[in-house]
Amino acid sequence: MIYDVAIVGAGIVGAAVAYRLRQAWPEVRLAVLEKEPQPATHQTGRNSGVIHSGIYYKPGSLKAILCAKGREQLYAFANAEGIPHERCGKLIVAVNESELPRLEALYERGLQNQIPGIQKLKAADIPLYEPECRGEGAIYVPVTGIIDYRATTERLLSLSRADTFYDSCVKSLEFKEGRYLIYTPREKVEAAYLIGCAGLQADRLARLDHLRPPLRIVPFRGDYYELSPASRWKVRNLIYPLPHPTYPVLGVHLTRMIDGSVEAGPNAVFAWAREIYHRAGFSLQDTWDALTFRGTWRFFYKHWREGLAEYQRAFSKHLFWESVRRLVPSIRKEELHPARVGIRALALTPDGSFWDDFYFVSTERSLHVLNAPSPAATAALALAEEILKKAFATWRFSSPVPITGL
Ligand SMILES: Cc1cc2nc3c(=O)[nH]c(=O)nc-3n(C[C@H](O)[C@H](O)[C@H](O)COP(=O)(O)OP(=O)(O)OC[C@H]3O[C@@H](n4cnc5c(N)ncnc54)[C@H](O)[C@@H]3O)c2cc1C
Numbered sequence: 001m002i003y004d005v006a007i008v009g010a011g012i013v014g015a016a017v018a019y020r021l022r023q024a025w026p027e028v029r030l031a032v033l034e035k036e037p038q039p040a041t042h043q044t045g046r047n048s049g050v051i052h053s054g055i056y057y058k059p060g061s062l063k064a065i066l067c068a069k070g071r072e073q074l075y076a077f078a079n080a081e082g083i084p085h086e087r088c089g090k091l092i093v094a095v096n097e098s099e100l101p102r103l104e105a106l107y108e109r110g111l112q113n114q115i116p117g118i119q120k121l122k123a124a125d126i127p128l129y130e131p132e133c134r135g136e137g138a139i140y141v142p143v144t145g146i147i148d149y150r151a152t153t154e155r156l157l158s159l160s161r162a163d164t165f166y167d168s169c170v171k172s173l174e175f176k177e178g179r180y181l182i183y184t185p186r187e188k189v190e191a192a193y194l195i196g197c198a199g200l201q202a203d204r205l206a207r208l209d210h211l212r213p214p215l216r217i218v219p220f221r222g223d224y225y226e227l228s229p230a231s232r233w234k235v236r237n238l239i240y241p242l243p244h245p246t247y248p249v250l251g252v253h254l255t256r257m258i259d260g261s262v263e264a265g266p267n268a269v270f271a272w273a274r275e276i277y278h279r280a281g282f283s284l285q286d287t288w289d290a291l292t293f294r295g296t297w298r299f300f301y302k303h304w305r306e307g308l309a310e311y312q313r314a315f316s317k318h319l320f321w322e323s324v325r326r327l328v329p330s331i332r333k334e335e336l337h338p339a340r341v342g343i344r345a346l347a348l349t350p351d352g353s354f355w356d357d358f359y360f361v362s363t364e365r366s367l368h369v370l371n372a373p374s375p376a377a378t379a380a381l382a383l384a385e386e387i388l389k390k391a392f393a394t395w396r397f398s399s400p401v402p403i404t405g406l
Helices: 012-024 062-081 097-112 123-129 149-160 199-208 229-234 284-291 294-302 304-315 317-327 376-394
Strands: 002-008 030-033 090-094 119-122 137-141 145-147 163-165 172-176 179-183 188-196 216-227 238-241 253-256 262-265 336-348 359-362 366-371
Touching (some): 012 149, 012 376, 062 145, 090 123, 199 366, 216 284, 216 294, 238 317, 253 317, 336 366, 359 376
Antiparallel strands (some): 119 137, 216 336
């Protein structure tokens, strides 16, 4: 069979694209190829599980627009499909007076981004929301929530009614006689159009499609600690510090997960492998790709102070605990236990900047999502609409296709 569209990658972005495509084109012959034995194995299944409000992002950016839209679409989807989630709200805390101007600036940004219901809190009001948290001021963001992203991805895929090929790593792509020949070690799949949603491998997949993506994916590891079950009461919902002003991370935060556990993290250190989830993980190919790219060295040069501090904290539980204690002073070091690891795909430009928005490249027959960083899980349903609009605007259809509803 020749599929109309093949999607590579069964993270939440690929799954949402499959779901939206089925809605827009009910008769589509659709294939999803995933190299792992199940969906959501990488970034999607290892993230913080937060439904972001959209407060942080540059007003007017795709991240800001699609996060706000996707957040409400995700709540509606989770309600309709019975996916575990909760609109629990979060605090963003200024821990000392010197941070208050940045808190004010973030609040202003929240207003510009029209985040519903945000409130500025004085120091004395913080314990009303989080009894153990201390700070000089905070922003309360009521629309932030938590969700099971793995379950969301599985449901999106099953509703898409796509033929799913697991354990099918796309190794090469050939475009011949008006269709893609997609080779994996197990099969050859044929499709008229291709959408790449390959997360940490997005640049490599685009290269297989004979593109020269201007961005290189460089992996950054995030370690989490878990709070002892007996101490979970110290964190009611979500407690975040102010985001770092120049380093592309939100900072170590405390998150109540949808299963009731409480996690602290993630930090952000350069990783020696894109998909190996322990602190000593090393891949020669991944390290070679990162270190032979001049953007990586320029990024290190620009951010060596932050990078060094992150590395020290990655090897010191004491330093990690100090970051946590800034937000909740009553948490004791022995209440923190090393937990899971996640790896972010950071898309770097040759001049060493990180690309701070979603980014796509397309041909007449394919579209690749080259950069889908946080909040892509929150935004997935709206991001999928955007991806399909872009694809249909760029692709040259050989016959009229009944696309509706986008
Ligand atoms: C530590 C961490 C915390 C985060 N916290 C949040 C959060 O709280 N909220 C939020 O909204 N976002 C968060 N994010 C971001 C969010 O998780 C990602 O933006 C999102 O999951 C990206 O989804 P994706 O489908 O693009 O990528 P992925 O989930 O990585 O999926 C890509 C898939 O493509 C497959 N693939 C790759 N190459 C091939 C190939 N050649 N052949 C076949 N399959 C292939 C991979 O196996 C993988 O399953 C976080 C990310 C990290 C890492």
